[in-house]
Ligand SMILES: Nc1ncnc2c1ncn2[C@@H]1O[C@H](COP(=O)(O)OP(=O)(O)O)[C@@H](O)[C@H]1O
């Protein structure tokens with residue numbers, strides 16, 4: 001079967017400074033892929049390339065058989081509606097209350113207000129936000145609540161693909177578990193394909209059926225490409241490559257330190 005998403009020998013550079021080289025990756029419909037790797041290795045850039053917020057310097061990206069970068073802007077905008085994006089830090093509109101944040105995309109589509117109200121309430125319920133939160137501004141709610149609102153907003157348009165950028169970074173362990181559980185439920189409730197960029201092995205094990213590890217370009221050895229590992233979370237935990245082991249152990253170590261520090 002044709003993959004829903006196909007990155008074919010994708011490279012990217014900013015002003016001559018390479019950040020991704022020769023990344024090929026196929027994602028099947030319904031899969032949940034975690035993308036891990038140390039800070040600065042290009043994970044966020046990869047997500048931005050996937051929704052064509054950035055255009056690859058080389059290579060092609062196909063979504064549902066279409067080369068996104070070859071589409072006219074109008075058609076690209078239409079295709080982007082098939083994606084939901086939970087940005088790092090949730091990226092809510094500070095001047096809008098929770099309701100209006102979640103309603104934003106629906107209003108852009110000029111859906112009737114009654115219908116919008118139903119969808120917003122439904123999605124807020126799905127992510128576990130209390131009714132009385134709708135009138136609050138982002139500055140009046142906690143980091144974990146913001147993530148929930150960001151998720152509700154992303155889900156409002158019934159995306160076929162959900163992209164998560166470090167959904168649990170900066171959250172305490174309890175809120176991390178809550179968000180992991182929500183990501184899991186999100187894909188159990190609907191036939192969504194998900195890509196989850198994360199640092200946390202806990203998130204990988206909880207939500208992903210496949211994990212891809214990127215290495216920083218500076219560490220790519222001759223004959224290798226930037227994907228250091230591609231397999232199941234269990235295979236990642238048992239991988240022999242010392243660089244993979246170091247990453248996995250490092251993550252576990254950081255958690256142990258954080259737990260010890262309370
Ligand atoms: N808009 C930009 N302009 C120039 N360099 C960028 C830009 N965005 C990201 N980079 C660089 O690309 C590399 C990968 O960044 P990023 O994808 O954000 O890493 P991460 O894996 O931590 O998400 C980093 O070296 C970063 O400094």
Ligand SMILES: [Mg+2]
Nearest residue numbers: 043044045165
């Ligand atoms: Mg990032």
